[in-house]
Amino acid sequence: MGPVAIAAILVTIDPSQDQALRAVLRARGDLELGETIGARIPAVLDTGDAVEAERALREIWDLPGVSFVDVVSVDFSEASELSPEPAPGS
Amino acid sequence: MERRDFIKASAMTAATAAASRLAVAQDGVEPSVSARHAGDVRWQKAPCRFCGTGCHVQVGVKGGKVVAIAGDQQAEVNRGLLCVKGYHVALALYGKDRLTRPLLRKNGKLVPISWNEALDVIADRVMLDPKGFAFYGSGQWTIPEGYAAQKFMKGGLSCNHIDPNARLCMASAVTGFLAVYGVDEPAGVYDDLDRADVVILWGNNPAEMHPVLFSRIIDRRVRGEKVTIIDLCTRHTRSSQHADHVLLFKPHTDLAIANGIMHLLVERGTFDREFVQRHCAFRGDNEPMDLAGKPIDFAEFKRRLAEYTPEKVQEISGVSADAIRMMADLFGKRDVRITSLWCMGMNQHTRGTAINALVHSVHLLSGHFGRPGDAPTSLTGQPSACGTAREVGTLAHALPGGRVVPNAAHRAESEQIWNVPEGRINPKPGHHTVLMWEKFSTPPEQGGDIHTIWVQVTNPAHSLPNRHALVDPSRKIPGRFLIVSDVYPTATTEIADLVLPSALWVEKNGMFGNSERRTQQWYRMVKPPGEARDDCWQIIAAARRLFERGFEGMKDKDGRFLFHTEKAGKEVPIWDFARYYDVNVDEHLFEEYRKFSTYKHKDLAPYSEYVKARGLRWPVVKQPDGSWKETRWRFAGFDDPYVKKGENVEFYHSPTNDGRAQIWFSPYVLPPEVPDDKFPFWLCTGRVLEHWHTGTMTMRIPQLRSAMPEAYVEMNRDDARRLGIQNGERVALETRRGTLELPVWIDGRGSPPPGSLFVPFFDEKRLINELTLQAHCPISKEPDYKKCAARVRRLGSGGA
Numbered sequence: 001m002g003p004v005a006i007a008a009i010l011v012t013i014d015p016s017q018d019q020a021l022r023a024v025l026r027a028r029g030d031l032e033l034g035e036t037i038g039a040r041i042p043a044v045l046d047t048g049d050a051v052e053a054e055r056a057l058r059e060i061w062d063l064p065g066v067s068f069v070d071v072v073s074v075d076f077s078e079a080s081e082l083s084p085e086p087a088p089g090s
Numbered sequence: 091m092e093r094r095d096f097i098k099a100s101a102m103t104a105a106t107a108a109a110s111r112l113a114v115a116q117d118g119v120e121p122s123v124s125a126r127h128a129g130d131v132r133w134q135k136a137p138c139r140f141c142g143t144g145c146h147v148q149v150g151v152k153g154g155k156v157v158a159i160a161g162d163q164q165a166e167v168n169r170g171l172l173c174v175k176g177y178h179v180a181l182a183l184y185g186k187d188r189l190t191r192p193l194l195r196k197n198g199k200l201v202p203i204s205w206n207e208a209l210d211v212i213a214d215r216v217m218l219d220p221k222g223f224a225f226y227g228s229g230q231w232t233i234p235e236g237y238a239a240q241k242f243m244k245g246g247l248s249c250n251h252i253d254p255n256a257r258l259c260m261a262s263a264v265t266g267f268l269a270v271y272g273v274d275e276p277a278g279v280y281d282d283l284d285r286a287d288v289v290i291l292w293g294n295n296p297a298e299m300h301p302v303l304f305s306r307i308i309d310r311r312v313r314g315e316k317v318t319i320i321d322l323c324t325r326h327t328r329s330s331q332h333a334d335h336v337l338l339f340k341p342h343t344d345l346a347i348a349n350g351i352m353h354l355l356v357e358r359g360t361f362d363r364e365f366v367q368r369h370c371a372f373r374g375d376n377e378p379m380d381l382a383g384k385p386i387d388f389a390e391f392k393r394r395l396a397e398y399t400p401e402k403v404q405e406i407s408g409v410s411a412d413a414i415r416m417m418a419d420l421f422g423k424r425d426v427r428i429t430s431l432w433c434m435g436m437n438q439h440t441r442g443t444a445i446n447a448l449v450h451s452v453h454l455l456s457g458h459f460g461r462p463g464d465a466p467t468s469l470t471g472q473p474s475a476c477g478t479a480r481e482v483g484t485l486a487h488a489l490p491g492g493r494v495v496p497n498a499a500h501r502a503e504s505e506q507i508w509n510v511p512e513g514r515i516n517p518k519p520g521h522h523t524v525l526m527w528e529k530f531s532t533p534p535e536q537g538g539d540i541h542t543i544w545v546q547v548t549n550p551a552h553s554l555p556n557r558h559a560l561v562d563p564s565r566k567i568p569g570r571f572l573i574v575s576d577v578y579p580t581a582t583t584e585i586a587d588l589v590l591p592s593a594l595w596v597e598k599n600g601m602f603g604n605s606e607r608r609t610q611q612w613y614r615m616v617k618p619p620g621e622a623r624d625d626c627w628q629i630i631a632a633a634r635r636l637f638e639r640g641f642e643g644m645k646d647k648d649g650r651f652l653f654h655t656e657k658a659g660k661e662v663p664i665w666d667f668a669r670y671y672d673v674n675v676d677e678h679l680f681e682e683y684r685k686f687s688t689y690k691h692k693d694l695a696p697y698s699e700y701v702k703a704r705g706l707r708w709p710v711v712k713q714p715d716g717s718w719k720e721t722r723w724r725f726a727g728f729d730d731p732y733v734k735k736g737e738n739v740e741f742y743h744s745p746t747n748d749g750r751a752q753i754w755f756s757p758y759v760l761p762p763e764v765p766d767d768k769f770p771f772w773l774c775t776g777r778v779l780e781h782w783h784t785g786t787m788t789m790r791i792p793q794l795r796s797a798m799p800e801a802y803v804e805m806n807r808d809d810a811r812r813l814g815i816q817n818g819e820r821v822a823l824e825t826r827r828g829t830l831e832l833p834v835w836i837d838g839r840g841s842p843p844p845g846s847l848f849v850p851f852f853d854e855k856r857l858i859n860e861l862t863l864q865a866h867c868p869i870s871k872e873p874d875y876k877k878c879a880a881r882v883r884r885l886g887s888g889g890a
């Protein structure tokens with residue numbers, strides 16, 4: 001398994017879609033949601049696979065009603081190793 | 091509680107705290123220990139390694155490794171937030187293929203050698219002919235690194251062939267500022283984004299390229315404030331999704347749009363007459379174009395603008411006459427605050443200086459200047475394009491602190507600070523980037539006068555335009571020698587003769603200067619792998635090797651080593667890497683460098699002040715109580731201590747020495763290459779959210795690489811349908827300079843209008859810059875990567 005990161009994120013939403021979006025986000029399984037504050041949902045992203053983490057962020061950002069995704073912190077210390085693979089062609 | 095659960099609970103606390111803080115727009119406070127995970131992690135501040143936004147991160151280190159990253163809540167720039175690149179920044183350190191030993195090409199193969207041998211090789215190359223030795227650096231050089239390289243070349247070798255890759259990204263912004271204000275760098279700051287009623291994106295996509303800044307604007311909307319975003323663009327991007335007005339313009343026609351706005355301001359009399367009369371003068375282009383231009387009067391300015399009617403501008407640019415009127419209406423209102431943002435779209439432009447000057451001119455003419463929220467602000471792509479390339483002045487014509495080599499007084503001042511003999515600095519500007527590489531790729535008998543280039547912290551074989559002409563020929567010319575310091579194998583190390591392994595980011599001490607004049611400092615936190623060493627040490631060690639061989643240039647006036655460094659009255663042998671951290675070399679270099687900073691009122695505080703702060707924006711001026719105060723709004727009487735008492739605004743480095751900024755007229759002219767029957771598309775190149783520049787770091791981060799594994803060509807759906815091309819299909823993209831195979835992306839992240847294509851440049855397996863134009867702005871010498879003519883051919887077909 002590659003490096004697994006647990007990330008604290010903020011999902012900025014259209015407040016009128018809060019409930020609907022929370023349902024969609026909750027259904028993902030890799031996100032733990034906090035209470036919505038203003039137009040932001042604090043959340044913890046914990047993906048089982050390294051590649052999934054980034055994909056998950058993009059999917060969240062692309063959801064209708066999501067206007068921005070910011071990252072607050074990330075912890076790599078649970079990673080099985082900190083050495084990603086070399087870039088292709090290198 | 092299991093450790094993993096603890097980390098997750100801490101993450102939720104951090105996210106909730108950040109959301110609460112942002113909801114009430116509070117400044118950051120130090121995050122509580124409970125908001126971070128287990129206490130065995132040591133936290134320290136550093137600016138993010140990537141873009142010019144200059145976010146601060148908190149770096150968590152455990153067991154000699156970086157194990158956690160958090161947005162720094164004390165940092166005004168990012169208020170605890172990071173973008174997707176920033177939070178992966180630590181992983182850039184840990185790619186498996188880090189360069190760990192010096193490598194020398196022997197019989198065609200790179201083989202490991204000792205540092206001792208590597209330094210001898212460098213010294214041999216200099217001794218061959220110091221005038222033919224060039225240095226190619228970067229806006230990712232730390233300030234002390236750039237300063238050391240500058241001193242090594244101009245104060246040591248008496249050779250001005252040093253230029254940074256910032257020539258490829260920021261040079262037009264520099265010449266734009268010089269042409270208008272007589273001094274480089276923005277007057278405004280990021281705080282303007284908190285105060286502007288209108289934000290205009292001039293060919294800029296901050297939602298992806300400066301995401302944390304864009305998030306700052308979105309944040310205001312979230313709190314119920316009204317901020318109008320106008321996206322002047324050549325393709326729809328993620329920024330367009332948030333814009334109130336998306337104004338698609340034909341490439342290169344931004345000059346006509348700026349002229350069109352000014353025309354209406356003048357025609358309707360809605361320009362700020364008082365501001366203009368008190369603070370401005372008018373200027374037009376010389377033939378051939380130069381930085382000084384020639385003075386014109388208001389009547390002449392008005393006459394030249396006359397043809398840029400809204401209808402004419404619509405015809406040229408494709409932006410409706412009504413939209414031009416709407417922009418002029420906004421600029422004509424005094425009670426609206428307008429911030430313009432731009433980056434590469436305006437800089438990488440064959441009229442880069444002109445369009446920069448025109449956008450400043452729109453703001454000056456309308457008086458939208460010098461109040462919080464009213465600012466023309468250029469953004470940088472690299473973390474220290476401002477701090478290192480522009481302020482240290484690692485450009486072929488420049489000396490530190492805004493001085494230039496042709497000026498005898500500037501040379502004398504620099505020689506005095508460096509304590510080198512009079513006449514040491516060569517008065518002739520060196521070769522700018524494109525010329526440097528052209529000369530390197532030209533045989534000596536045909537005038538090629540560069541025999542060696544030392545490259546640090548950049549990847550020119552990937553990022554230069556038209557590599558076939560500028561780089562590849564050098565590899566076949568006997569006697570040409572390429573030295574490359576880097577952290578990973580790149581397209582440039584692959585063709586180098588000597589490869590030097592470098593330390594990266596928090597593996598060394600450093601200082602950056604971001605887009606808003608903010609100088610930032612950090613300390614080394616972890617050790618570099620193997621024999622990788624600081625770029626700054628590499629320069630000093632090479633200088634010492636030359637000194638030991640009796641090379642005069644590496645001695646100061648008193649015969650001491652050019653980089654002589656003392657501790658408690660005794661010289662420290664900083665050229666010996668084992669002793670390099672016996673003193674803080676960065677601090678010593680910075681304290682010397684900051685003596686240069688007052689000439690253009692870019693005053694820097696002592697190093698120790700930056701240790702305490704999350705960066706300070708210059709001029710940083712000492713107060714009567716001994717404290718140091720940064721300046722937010724430059725040239726504005728209420729904030730800038732160098733503005734004369736009683737003045738609202740003063741341009742105290744005016745090009746005309748009368749306190750006036752210059753409002754320019756520059757006509758719209760056709761670009762050097764336009765689509766035609768053979769090459770019917772416009773091709774634009776640029777960046778993507780996940781990857782930073784040539785991808786050497788971000789392609790080593792699996793999450794980012796898998797999110798965006800290869801380059802693609804964005805194409806409009808109608809064009810694809812017309813050519814029978816499916817989404818994802820691989821096609822041949824051709825320009826007059828080359829061909830590249832790429833998958834097509836229809837309605838992807840960005841979407842170009844019909845007749846336009848976009849390709850990102852991060853992918854080293856698909857070097858799009860082999861296809862781009864070498865043509866550059868005649869003043870800034872910055873190439874135009876944003877527009878050339880192209881065609882698309884289905885593989886196996888005749889082409890279209």
Ligand code: SF4
Pocket residue numbers: 138139140141142143144145168171172173174175176177299300301302303
């Ligand atoms: S916006 Fe730029 S400086 Fe800030 S975290 Fe992202 S890449 Fe780093």
